[in-house]
Amino acid sequence: MPVTIKDVARAAGVSASTVSRALASPDLVHADTRERVRRAVAELGYHPNRAARGLITGRTGNLGLLVPDLANPFFPGVVKGVQARAREFDYAVFLADTDEDPAAEAGLVRNLSKQVDGLILCSPRMSEPEVRALSGDTPIVLLNRRVGRVPSVTVNSVDGLRHAIGHLTALGHRRVAYVPGPKVSWSNRERLRALRTATAEAGVELVETGNVVPRFSGGVAAADQVLATGVSAVIGYNDLVAIGMLSRLAARGVAVPGRISVMGFDDIVLSEMVSPALTTLAQPKEQTGRAGVDLLLQLLADPGHPIQRRELDSHLMVRDSTGPAPHP
Amino acid sequence: MPVTIKDVARAAGVSASTVSRALASPDLVHADTRERVRRAVAELGYHPNRAARGLITGRTGNLGLLVPDLANPFFPGVVKGVQARAREFDYAVFLADTDEDPAAEAGLVRNLSKQVDGLILCSPRMSEPEVRALSGDTPIVLLNRRVGRVPSVTVNSVDGLRHAIGHLTALGHRRVAYVPGPKVSWSNRERLRALRTATAEAGVELVETGNVVPRFSGGVAAADQVLATGVSAVIGYNDLVAIGMLSRLAARGVAVPGRISVMGFDDIVLSEMVSPALTTLAQPKEQTGRAGVDLLLQLLADPGHPIQRRELDSHLMVRDSTGPAPHP
DNA sequence: TTGAAAGCGATACCAT
DNA sequence: ATGGTATCGCTTTCAA
Numbered sequence: 001m002p003v004t005i006k007d008v009a010r011a012a013g014v015s016a017s018t019v020s021r022a023l024a025s026p027d028l029v030h031a032d033t034r035e036r037v038r039r040a041v042a043e044l045g046y047h048p049n050r051a052a053r054g055l056i057t058g059r060t061g062n063l064g065l066l067v068p069d070l071a072n073p074f075f076p077g078v079v080k081g082v083q084a085r086a087r088e089f090d091y092a093v094f095l096a097d098t099d100e101d102p103a104a105e106a107g108l109v110r111n112l113s114k115q116v117d118g119l120i121l122c123s124p125r126m127s128e129p130e131v132r133a134l135s136g137d138t139p140i141v142l143l144n145r146r147v148g149r150v151p152s153v154t155v156n157s158v159d160g161l162r163h164a165i166g167h168l169t170a171l172g173h174r175r176v177a178y179v180p181g182p183k184v185s186w187s188n189r190e191r192l193r194a195l196r197t198a199t200a201e202a203g204v205e206l207v208e209t210g211n212v213v214p215r216f217s218g219g220v221a222a223a224d225q226v227l228a229t230g231v232s233a234v235i236g237y238n239d240l241v242a243i244g245m246l247s248r249l250a251a252r253g254v255a256v257p258g259r260i261s262v263m264g265f266d267d268i269v270l271s272e273m274v275s276p277a278l279t280t281l282a283q284p285k286e287q288t289g290r291a292g293v294d295l296l297l298q299l300l301a302d303p304g305h306p307i308q309r310r311e312l313d314s315h316l317m318v319r320d321s322t323g324p325a326p327h328p
Numbered sequence: 329m330p331v332t333i334k335d336v337a338r339a340a341g342v343s344a345s346t347v348s349r350a351l352a353s354p355d356l357v358h359a360d361t362r363e364r365v366r367r368a369v370a371e372l373g374y375h376p377n378r379a380a381r382g383l384i385t386g387r388t389g390n391l392g393l394l395v396p397d398l399a400n401p402f403f404p405g406v407v408k409g410v411q412a413r414a415r416e417f418d419y420a421v422f423l424a425d426t427d428e429d430p431a432a433e434a435g436l437v438r439n440l441s442k443q444v445d446g447l448i449l450c451s452p453r454m455s456e457p458e459v460r461a462l463s464g465d466t467p468i469v470l471l472n473r474r475v476g477r478v479p480s481v482t483v484n485s486v487d488g489l490r491h492a493i494g495h496l497t498a499l500g501h502r503r504v505a506y507v508p509g510p511k512v513s514w515s516n517r518e519r520l521r522a523l524r525t526a527t528a529e530a531g532v533e534l535v536e537t538g539n540v541v542p543r544f545s546g547g548v549a550a551a552d553q554v555l556a557t558g559v560s561a562v563i564g565y566n567d568l569v570a571i572g573m574l575s576r577l578a579a580r581g582v583a584v585p586g587r588i589s590v591m592g593f594d595d596i597v598l599s600e601m602v603s604p605a606l607t608t609l610a611q612p613k614e615q616t617g618r619a620g621v622d623l624l625l626q627l628l629a630d631p632g633h634p635i636q637r638r639e640l641d642s643h644l645m646v647r648d649s650t651g652p653a654p655h656p
Numbered sequence: 657t658t659g660a661a662a663g664c665g666a667t668a669c670c671a672t
Numbered sequence: 673a674t675g676g677t678a679t680c681g682c683t684t685t686c687a688a
Contacts, residue, residue, distance in 0.1 A: 002442070047438065047439075047442055049383075051442070051443060052379075054379050055380055055383065062422075062443070070404035070408055071404055071405070073399075075404075076398035076399055079398055079423075080399065080425055083423070083424065084425075087424075092422055092440060092443065093422065093424070094390075094421065094423075095407075095421060095422075095423035096411065096415075097407070097408055097411045097412075110375060111375075111420065114330070114375060114377050114378060114379070115378055115390070216597070216601055243601055247601060247603065250603055269544070270601070273544055273571055273575060273598070273602070274602065275575065275578055
């Protein structure tokens with residue numbers, strides 16, 4: 001039913017080989033022939049079957065993208081970036097939502113790996129050895145995670161947090177709490193590490209609370225404990241957690257930022273919509289996605305290439321949820 | 329490099345045909361042989377190349393999904409539903425974000441159609457004739473839209489809105505405003521239609537304002553006009569619009585629901601997080617996605633089937649943003 | 657019950 | 673500059 005290369009060849013009065021050539025390397029065929037082929041293609045509405053092409057070229061023109069949870073507004077941003085960049089290079093994108101399940105990840109990867117030229121794993125939850133093993137089989141790029149020499153796109157947390165802590169100290173804060181996300185999250189470990197550095201440099205005392213789920217509910221759950229520590233400012237693992245705290249604090253009638261300042265990570269759209277609007281360290285979501293595609297394509301073009309790492313910058317978005325520390 | 333059917337055949341000491349058979353229709357091969365093949369497959373970690381299989385069977389085992397904008401929290405919900413259901417049937421999903429661009433839609437569809445068995449178009453913005461044309465070429469299922477006899481999954485707005493209006497009248501509201509979304513949105517037209525029915529039945533006066541973009545900013549932009557109409561309750565095109573209104577009303581010091589009650593559509597997670605929490609007509613997002621997959625697979629299995637339409641129910645989530653109408 | 661051979665749609669190599 | 677042919681990995685007749 002669909003039109004094949006043979007149909008075009010017949011219509012143009014040439015061989016299939018010539019049609020293929022006219023499309024792939026136009027300068028190798030006579031101008032007249034090229035024109036006849038071009039016309040036949042347009043007339044019949046021919047589009048080459050990518051699967052068939054992939055069979056012989058070994059290139060599918062597809063790439064795979066795995067994300068832990070699309071319901072977390074952070075990930076759609078990354079997905080959009082990947083989509084947009086991939087489309088520019090005429091790549092189609094397989095998307096899989098792993099539902100935060102490390103076991104599902106490996107399965108999905110295996111399933112997809114045959115149909116794609118490479119995979120982009122966004123914040124994968126699987127273990128390092130698993131990532132390494134995968135990286136041996138298929139070209140992969142990591143987003144928001146670093147594992148050995150696997151190509152990756154990450155965000156520089158230290159610089160951003162230095163800025164953030166600077167902001168807080170300028171407002172008079174001397175004791176700051178951090179509400180950490182999942183222990184298995186690389187980002188969480190990284191943020192904690194960077195936070196220790198930044199606070200140490202600034203002479204600020206860092207108070208760490210227990211780990212929470214990286215959602216609104218996690219923030220709600222953490223708020224009371226944070227308050228009990230007596231800090232004047234708190235940083236949540238991500239915006240959802242921070243907003244959860246905001247909600248619980250409001251319910252308890254605690255003034256933000258009057259009594260306590262609150263900060264998050266990511267800058268999801270939601271952050272501007274809550275009241276008070278959330279001060280947050282913005283992660284370059286779409287840019288992360290785009291850079292991931294770039295790295296992957298580079299890897300495909302030149303597999304022997306040395307390590308590829310891109311580190312992007314985060315930006316502090318100061319909004320109403322942070323203010324002067326209360327006088328003791 | 330990757331292990332092919334021949335490798336398995338060699339390892340098992342049989343022909344490729346037998347391996348294929350042992351996998352596809354196990355009952356056609358001798359138990360012993362089947363076992364040897366099974367072992368070889370496991371040993372070598374063989375996974376059939378779907379593209380090659382698709383070439384001959386005409387089935388790719390993939391399906392395509394188009395959404396207007398992943399940044400709108402409504403769509404990730406649908407995507408998750410599609411993903412989950414597709415995975416149950418061992419289908420992989422191509423995802424494309426069309427960025428609300430009707431022109432991009434057609435191109436993406438054409439691009440994807442060769443690599444998938446069928447397409448799911450979620451809230452497509454393209455014109456009806458375009459949808460019909462596409463539907464002729466490729467099996468497609470529509471989500472949140474109905475066009476002629478094209479299979480579709482939609483939500484019954486009338487029943488839900490009857491419930492919603494009943495809720496408002498019970499609270500004493502007699503004049504209600506609706507802030508409509510994009511004119512090109514089928515959902516918007518449908519909601520408006522259903523709203524007219526429901527309000528007429530209940531003897532409630534419906535006030536319609538100008539169309540807004542279906543985002544937070546649209547709600548912010550509409551709030552002042554709504555207030556000026558003097559209604560005691562307002563329904564936004566979706567939750568984002570409603571939350572935008574909430575924000576603007578709060579900024580102006582207008583009490584919600586004291587002075588005016590606010591309602592939305594969708595029940596995105598955000599709705600529970602704002603303050604006051606938003607009363608909303610919940611759309612079955614994941615279920616819509618799952619139903620879409622079911623319809624598509626049914627269509628693929630039996631293309632001559634009569635029209636397929638699934639209509640799902642919405643549910644009213646009553647939260648703090650709606651309350652008794654103020655005394656006049 | 658099994659194997660040999662043809663063929664899906666496209667590309668690449670080798671002739672011409 | 674162009675056509676013929678082998679091939680990619682797999683499924684599906686057709687014989688045996």
